[in-house]
Each structure stands twice: as structure tokens, then as C-alpha cells.
Amino acid sequence: MDRVTSVRAIATRYAARRGPLLPILHAVQSEHGSITRPDVVAIADVLNISIADVHGVVSFYSDFRSTPPPAHTIEVCRAEACQSVGGQALHDEIVARFADSSDVQVREVFCLGNCALGPSGTIDGRLCGRLSTDRIAALTEGWSA
Ligand code: FES
Incomplete structure (x- = not known):
């Protein structure tokens, strides 16, 4: 499964929950080590919210990373x-x-x-x-x- 498909599957898994964005972001980072721009776009699409809304949450919390983690x-x-x-x-x-x-x-x-x-x-x-x-x-x- 490619990364976008994986991220969409994660987002879909949590989409029906109340306040799904943070659990989705934690799950994506746990699975892939970071949250990239294509991840943000895929999550926004699945949740039917703006890319800016997802990006705003990713950039607000310092625990979320857009690049692979250091060793x-x-x-x-x-x-x-x-x-x-x-x-x-x-x-x-x-x-x-x-x-x-x-x-x-x-x-x-x-x-x-x-x-x-x-x-x-x-x-x-x-x-x-x-x-x-x-x-x-x-x-x-x-x-x-
Ligand atoms: S002030 Fe509580 S652990 Fe440092």
C-alpha cells in the first residue's frame, strides 16, 4: 500500500469519531514518522475540511513533524x-x-x-x-x- 492510500485509510478509520483530526495525525505520524504535505491534503479530503485547517493543527503542535524524525x-x-x-x-x-x-x-x-x-x-x-x-x-x- 502506498503512503497516500495508507494515510487515507487511517483518516477513514477515524473519520466518524468525534474530533477525529488529532487521533488521525497521531496515527499517521506513528505509522509514517512524519506528516507531509500530501498527507495533509489526503486527510483534509477525507474529513472534508480545508487543507489550511489540517495544516494549522499540524503546525500548532510541536510534536507533529513534517520531516522524518532524527535518529x-x-x-x-x-x-x-x-x-x-x-x-x-x-x-x-x-x-x-x-x-x-x-x-x-x-x-x-x-x-x-x-x-x-x-x-x-x-x-x-x-x-x-x-x-x-x-x-x-x-x-x-x-x-x-
Ligand atoms: S519542572 Fe517538573 S520536571 Fe522539570
């Missing part, structure tokens, strides 16, 4: 509790460390519910507390920087 993702919490123990500086250092890497995406997040163990973050989806540049270097050993 690795680091999230660093920048909310208050983590910020009070160095989360901001840690985020900036990690962004600089991986600035030239196309394999690693560094994202800011705002509270992971792990405030007591800040600075907190995730490494490829795994929640980590008491993060430091040294600890992140150890946890990402072998990644291209």
Missing part, C-alpha cells in the same frame, strides 16, 4: 523547578553540543513530572533525572555530535 532525541526540561537547578544552562549547553548533528534533535519541554530530580529530561524517550552535561555525554556515548 535520537534529547529533551531538557526548562520549567521552573528544573530551571532553578540549572535546567536552562543545561539546555543551552546541550543545544550547542549537538548543533551540527543531523542525527540528534534537542528539544525543550516544560515539566515532565519529575521536578524533585531536576534537571530532568528524556533521552530517546527515557525519563532521566539529575541530568548534567557529563551525564548526558555518558548516556549519549557513541552518538554523533
Whole structure:
């Protein structure tokens, strides 16, 4: 099955639900890794809504991506509790460390519910507390920087 057919099938599966757009977008991204312009067009067609409406939702939520995901993702919490123990500086250092890497995406997040163990973050989806540049270097050993 080609991608457009797959996306149309996903959209059709959720179309009769109340508020189907977000579940469709999550399902498409889960299945294909991103939500491309042709995906947006297909979803809009199936739901009989405008392309702009679908694009607006895709572009509003930072979790939706229009390009394939990088090999690795680091999230660093920048909310208050983590910020009070160095989360901001840690985020900036990690962004600089991986600035030239196309394999690693560094994202800011705002509270992971792990405030007591800040600075907190995730490494490829795994929640980590008491993060430091040294600890992140150890946890990402072998990644291209
Ligand atoms: S403020 Fe960072 S985990 Fe809650």
C-alpha cells in the first residue's frame, strides 16, 4: 500500500469519531514518522475540511513533524523547578553540543513530572533525572555530535 492510500485509510478509520483530526495525525505520524504535505491534503479530503485547517493543527503542535524524525532525541526540561537547578544552562549547553548533528534533535519541554530530580529530561524517550552535561555525554556515548 502506498503512503497516500495508507494515510487515507487511517483518516477513514477515524473519520466518524468525534474530533477525529488529532487521533488521525497521531496515527499517521506513528505509522509514517512524519506528516507531509500530501498527507495533509489526503486527510483534509477525507474529513472534508480545508487543507489550511489540517495544516494549522499540524503546525500548532510541536510534536507533529513534517520531516522524518532524527535518529535520537534529547529533551531538557526548562520549567521552573528544573530551571532553578540549572535546567536552562543545561539546555543551552546541550543545544550547542549537538548543533551540527543531523542525527540528534534537542528539544525543550516544560515539566515532565519529575521536578524533585531536576534537571530532568528524556533521552530517546527515557525519563532521566539529575541530568548534567557529563551525564548526558555518558548516556549519549557513541552518538554523533
Ligand atoms: S519542572 Fe522539570 S520536571 Fe517538573
